[in-house]
Amino acid sequence: xxxxxxxxxxxxxxxxxxxxxxxxxxxxxxxxxxxxxxxxxxxxxxxxxxxxxxxxxxxxxxxxxxxxxxxxxxxxxxxxxxxxxxxxxxxxxxxxxxxxxxxxxxxxxxxxxxxxxxxxxxxxxxxxxxxxxxxxxxxxxxxxxxxxxxxxxxxxxxxxxxxxxxxxxxxxxxxxxxxxxxxxxxxxxxxxxxxxxxxxxxxxxxxxxxxxxxxxxxxxxxxxxxxxxxxxxxxxxxxxxxxxxxxxxxxxxxxxxx
Ligand SMILES: [Zn+2]
Numbered sequence: 250x251x252x253x254x255x256x257x258x259x260x261x262x263x264x265x266x267x268x269x270x271x272x273x274x275x276x277x278x279x280x281x282x283x284x285x286x287x288x289x290x291x292x293x294x295x296x297x298x299x300x301x302x303x304x305x306x307x308x309x310x311x312x313x314x315x316x317x318x319x320x321x322x323x324x325x326x327x328x329x330x331x332x333x334x335x336x337x338x339x340x341x342x343x344x345x346x347x348x349x350x351x352x353x354x355x356x357x358x359x360x361x362x363x364x365x366x367x368x369x370x371x372x373x374x375x376x377x378x379x380x381x382x383x384x385x386x387x388x389x390x391x392x393x394x395x396x397x398x399x400x401x402x403x404x405x406x407x408x409x410x411x412x413x414x415x416x417x418x419x420x421x422x423x424x425x426x427x428x429x430x431x432x433x434x435x436x437x438x439x440x441x442x443x444x445x446x447x448x449x450x451x452x453x454x455x456x457x458x459x460x461x462x463x464x465x466x467x468x469x470x471x472x473x474x475x476x477x478x479x480x481x482x483x484x485x486x487x488x489x490x491x492x493x494x495x496x497x498x499x500x501x502x503x504x505x506x507x
Contacts, residue, residue, distance in 0.1 A: 310411075310414055311409060312410060312416045312417070312442050313440050314331070314418050315419050315421075316331075316445050316447065317423040317444065318422075318459075319460050319461040319481050320422070320481055321449040321450075321458075321461075321479075321481045322447035322449040322458070322481065324420040325358065327447065328358075328418060329360065329364055329366065332366070335389070335390045335416070340416070342391075343381070343390070343392070344366060345377060345391060345394070346369070346394045346395055348372050349395075368394075373400060375401050375405070378405070388415065390416040390417075392418040393419050393420070395420070396419040396421030397421045397425075398421075399433070400433070401433075402434065403437055403440075406419070406437050407440065419434070422434065423435060426463035451481060451482050452482060453480075453482060456485075457483060458481035460487045462480045463479055464478060464480050
């Protein structure tokens with residue numbers, strides 16, 4: 250039986266010999282990834298872990314947590330809960346929403362069940378950064394709601410987490426009413442530390458709902474609305490989308506616990 254340490258050493262030697270001819274990929278932390286990728290800074294060979302890393306590393310590193318799910322899944326409520334945890338720990342949090350989302354209030358983040366707090370409403374995250382000026386550097390956490398609406402989400406998150414040690418909390422739709430990608434949310438997925446997918450309750454049967462069914466006749470991808478335009482549905486009821494008129498009106502929400 251080969252000792253585990255010997256076996257690992259043998260693998261590293263083999264990898265070291267092989268990497269001369271083939272590109273090598275290896276899991277990297279946020280700091281090493283950002284140090285290596287944009288500037289093509291060479292990292293120390295994998296088999297020589299005791300060799301000092303030549304790339305200059307940032308003193309601290311950022312983090313990205315994604316909260317995904319259909320409409321009415323409680324994404325904004327979960328975002329607010331996490332914001333409270335950070336603020337209780339003394340971190341400075343900037344709460345951000347798209348200025349396209351004016352369903353409840355222009356500059357307040359409001360959940361479907363009525364929780365609310367003040368926030369920045371902006372068209373792009375670059376504009377927010379410009380608006381904040383030097384204050385950007387004082388913020389520890391950016392909590393961004395309806396992340397699918399920001400056209401520069403990926404660029405902002407990459408710079409904020411990799412280079413500026415910001416913690417990003419993102420809540421957004423992973424798919425539109427056709428279950429297609431929506432904005433840049435899925436582009437951030439490979440950068441995320443954690444991904445939480447929440448479910449709503451199907452408006453028709455009360456089982457877990459993964460999808461947002463548009464019940465208003467409108468083919469555009471971005472149509473901001475609430476229960477007047479969308480209903481959360483399970484896979485079975487989504488599959489009946491083409492015959493949705495035969496489903497009849499949405500019944501009252503099932504009682505909790507049923
Ligand atoms: Zn259903």
